[in-house]
Amino acid sequence: MNHLVMLPILIPLLGSMIILLSKSLSFKTQRILSLGFIVLLIMASIFSLCSVLDKGDFIYQMGNWQAPFGITFVLDKLSITLVLLTSLLAFGALWYAVKSDSDKMGENFHTLFHLQIFGINGAFLTGDLFNLFVFFEILLLASYALMLHGHGKKRARFGIHYMVINLVGSTIFLFAIGTLYGVLGTLNIADLALQISNLPAENSAVVATAGLLLLIVFGLKAAMFPLYFWLPGTYSSASAPVAALFAIMTKVGIYSIIRIHGTLFGELAGELSYYYTPWVLGLGLITIVLATIGVMSSNTLKEQVAYLVLASVSVLLIAIGINTPASISGAMYYIIHSTIVAGGFFLLADVLGTLRGNTRDILERTDRFKMMILSGSLFFAYAIAAASMPPFSGFLGKMMILSSALPSSLSSPWVVLIFTLVLVTGLGIIISLTRTGTLLFYHTKNENEPIESTLSISIFYPIMYLFAISVLLVVFANPITAFTEQIATMIFDSQGYISKVLVGEVQ
Amino acid sequence: MEILVALIVAAFTTGGIFLLLKGRTFPVALGTILLAYAANLFLFSMGRLYINQPPILIEGVSSYADPLPQALVLTAIVISFGMTAFLIVLSLRARYEMGNDNVDGVDKNTETDIEEKTNEKADV
Numbered sequence: 001m002n003h004l005v006m007l008p009i010l011i012p013l014l015g016s017m018i019i020l021l022s023k024s025l026s027f028k029t030q031r032i033l034s035l036g037f038i039v040l041l042i043m044a045s046i047f048s049l050c051s052v053l054d055k056g057d058f059i060y061q062m063g064n065w066q067a068p069f070g071i072t073f074v075l076d077k078l079s080i081t082l083v084l085l086t087s088l089l090a091f092g093a094l095w096y097a098v099k100s101d102s103d104k105m106g107e108n109f110h111t112l113f114h115l116q117i118f119g120i121n122g123a124f125l126t127g128d129l130f131n132l133f134v135f136f137e138i139l140l141l142a143s144y145a146l147m148l149h150g151h152g153k154k155r156a157r158f159g160i161h162y163m164v165i166n167l168v169g170s171t172i173f174l175f176a177i178g179t180l181y182g183v184l185g186t187l188n189i190a191d192l193a194l195q196i197s198n199l200p201a202e203n204s205a206v207v208a209t210a211g212l213l214l215l216i217v218f219g220l221k222a223a224m225f226p227l228y229f230w231l232p233g234t235y236s237s238a239s240a241p242v243a244a245l246f247a248i249m250t251k252v253g254i255y256s257i258i259r260i261h262g263t264l265f266g267e268l269a270g271e272l273s274y275y276y277t278p279w280v281l282g283l284g285l286i287t288i289v290l291a292t293i294g295v296m297s298s299n300t301l302k303e304q305v306a307y308l309v310l311a312s313v314s315v316l317l318i319a320i321g322i323n324t325p326a327s328i329s330g331a332m333y334y335i336i337h338s339t340i341v342a343g344g345f346f347l348l349a350d351v352l353g354t355l356r357g358n359t360r361d362i363l364e365r366t367d368r369f370k371m372m373i374l375s376g377s378l379f380f381a382y383a384i385a386a387a388s389m390p391p392f393s394g395f396l397g398k399m400m401i402l403s404s405a406l407p408s409s410l411s412s413p414w415v416v417l418i419f420t421l422v423l424v425t426g427l428g429i430i431i432s433l434t435r436t437g438t439l440l441f442y443h444t445k446n447e448n449e450p451i452e453s454t455l456s457i458s459i460f461y462p463i464m465y466l467f468a469i470s471v472l473l474v475v476f477a478n479p480i481t482a483f484t485e486q487i488a489t490m491i492f493d494s495q496g497y498i499s500k501v502l503v504g505e506v507q
Numbered sequence: 508m509e510i511l512v513a514l515i516v517a518a519f520t521t522g523g524i525f526l527l528l529k530g531r532t533f534p535v536a537l538g539t540i541l542l543a544y545a546a547n548l549f550l551f552s553m554g555r556l557y558i559n560q561p562p563i564l565i566e567g568v569s570s571y572a573d574p575l576p577q578a579l580v581l582t583a584i585v586i587s588f589g590m591t592a593f594l595i596v597l598s599l600r601a602r603y604e605m606g607n608d609n610v611d612g613v614d615k616n617t618e619t620d621i622e623e624k625t626n627e628k629a630d631v
Contacts, residue, residue, distance in 0.1 A: 130579055130582070134582065134586070137586045137590070141589065141590065141593065144593060144597070145593075148597070148600075151604070152604070153604045153605050153612065156597070156600055156601040156604040156605060156612075157601060157604075157605060157611065157612040159597055159601070160532060160535075160594075160597060160598065160601050160610055161610070163590075163593070163594055163597060164527070164535055164539065164594070164610075167539045167542075167543075167590055167594065168527065168539070168542065170586075170587075170590070171523075171539075171542045171543060171545070171546045174546035174547070174549070174550055174583055175546055175549055175550075177550065177579070178546070178549050178550040178552075178553040178576075179553070181550075181553050181554075181575075181576065181579075182553035182554075182555075
């Protein structure tokens, strides 16, 4: 029963191997296997979620070596939510890859896709800092290869940028791990939190440095200012299903800040308690301004969506910076919303690019094209959701985060700054998305014949599927927010996490 | 010995960062290699530096060398090795795709701007 924890990690790993071995069979078999393993993963994730809701959290000690000596995996409400989110998003992205034939552009797409999920799920489930590093490397190596899927100059160029900056990030991660191990003598997250709570005063500066080094690494993954310059180029040049899957990658960074920093430097940490939040808040506020400027000045639709991902990440950073259970609860809701919507938006941008013929997704005036009403309606829906307007899920998430700023312990200039920047940038995003929509669908050269296209309507199904999740988030907002509130309470309970993982160790 | 190791780590890091800031892919690849060396050496020394000590705690032994950082370094070396191989292959690929080895794909000497061509050939 306890082995359940490993299923979301083992299924993609097994899937990638079996797909690799089935290369001699037909391409169709590979596709069926690939989709089959994702469906299996979704079922396993839902089953794990039900078990967690039913019986509480699961702690898996690898090889039955008790923490802190062995490697621990932790299946709790926070990790299982993100694992389920990954698998739902991956299903949409893979469906689109099969429908649009973009998995045929290069070799081994399906194998790499599953290895990527393997790394992401592992990062969400592990309870050990060095193991987190290893899973980061797995997901990064798969993402380097996926990013280059389909070749082309632009991909090679941004692939190098993406890879080099992440290699530097990995090096900093190793320095941070080394520093923490050198001072505290452990790498288990729960044990680290316990050691930090008993930290002698002369060591606190070293541990604080290591914590901020970790923040650089996670900030790089989450694309926090000034470490976001790789994101727009990478996301807009990757092929659409890959970009859609990458929407979860920035959330791996956000998750790591919530889990690692929230546990290590929680209320038990004495003078280091939540010392990182002003950094996250300030940098999040800068990021949201720059992301909006990026949205307003993009030349292509994909670049615009990439900057929208950045804007959603900065809202999450601000929520972490506010640092109350209510803001983290809002952040959890907003993570689900923004991942799904960003993924779907990338797919839609790709369809529009195909429909618009030679103009692709460059934002300039062109002829009419086929299926304008359907694609236009979907664009309208996605634009509203991405701009966090009612009635879709983004509005609720942003509202929860903003309303949590008022009763928090932040001083009033900060609260005013948060409200002003979040609302003004929201307006900027609405204006530029309106402009994009007008340009794409109204301001066309009507005198010419519509651009021919052989796309069938079924290409829109994955996009509708992802949007349906966003709608469901609103319909079931009440139980979901109750659930995210439980997650937030759990995140703030570092003592609970420590005593869960280190059974028999805590006095 | 500690000062010597610290200086070596510092030298590797300095060289690594200097090379990373270069504009061509080969020095950048070398820079990441040097940085990885620095990180590995640093990680290794975090178990404290001992000479002639047993790596395992057995009865009657009070002082021992910590084996865990060595295991961590081994993992880190393998990973950085694989990453370096991938980066070099990617650099060669980019050299082939873009016609020069500049990290931005723009050769300062010939001023061949790839922007226009990439927009035409943009993602399929």
